[in-house]
Amino acid sequence: MTLARWVTRPSTASPAHSAFMFDRGEPSARSSSIAVVLEGGGLAQARARLAAGARQVLLADAALRDISVMCSAVAEFGAARVGAWLPVKRMEVCWSLDSQSNGDFKCMVPTHPQARWEVLTSDLQCTGTDVGRWIEQLVGVGVTTVFISVDMHDERDLDLCAGLMERFGARLWFSPLTAADADLASWVEYGQVSRLVLPDSDAADALARRLMARFGSTPSAVEHVA
Secondary structure, eight states: OEEEEBOSSGGGSOTTSOEEEEOOSOOOGGGTTEEEEESSOOHHHHHHHHHTTOSEEEEOHHHHHOHHHHHHHHHHHOGGGEEEEEEEEEOOOOEEEEOSSOTTOOEEEESOSSOOEEEEOTTOOEEEEEHHHHHHHHHHTTOOOEEEEOOOOSHHHHHHHHHHHHHHGGGEEEEOSSOTTOOHHHHHHTTOOOEEEEOSSHHHHHHHHHHHHHHTOOGGGOOOOO
């Protein structure tokens, strides 16, 4: 298991390890260990952040609107310096009246028989885009880093997570989307998550120690931000 941190400014990051930060202004030379999440920015913003010293940029809305933006970013900056940030949630199931499959009676059928996650926009609006299919497209254009922020509520979410890990595990990072008290131990044990991004806080320090003790990580495997 590997742990990293969300940070709020470049100066909080250890130069020896990576961290993640939302783009809140131009990084400094001290941000060489930081992957900057560009919630709405495209190629120009990515180019500026990398030139200013960011280790990596993670595109979100711009790539979701037009995957050619991601293609261009990978071609210009290289796969190691470009990734994707995916806020996701369980896709809502809607029910409709089916009168086609059997002419003798009508029945209610779900829009999605199986649980699925969908990608959200950076302001957490639903898009209807299936996470697995979107990651397949991203991998197809050369993306090697996909950072998923999600709140897992039950076994169905953990099963969905484990399925993604089985398909794309080496590329995936995970963090809670909004839940500050997420049971991350179950994410690791049942969701098979191997790379977690924790908040930069004393509570997260304690959680990191518990996770390492339980799941056998060593200090050298932890991308810790002091």
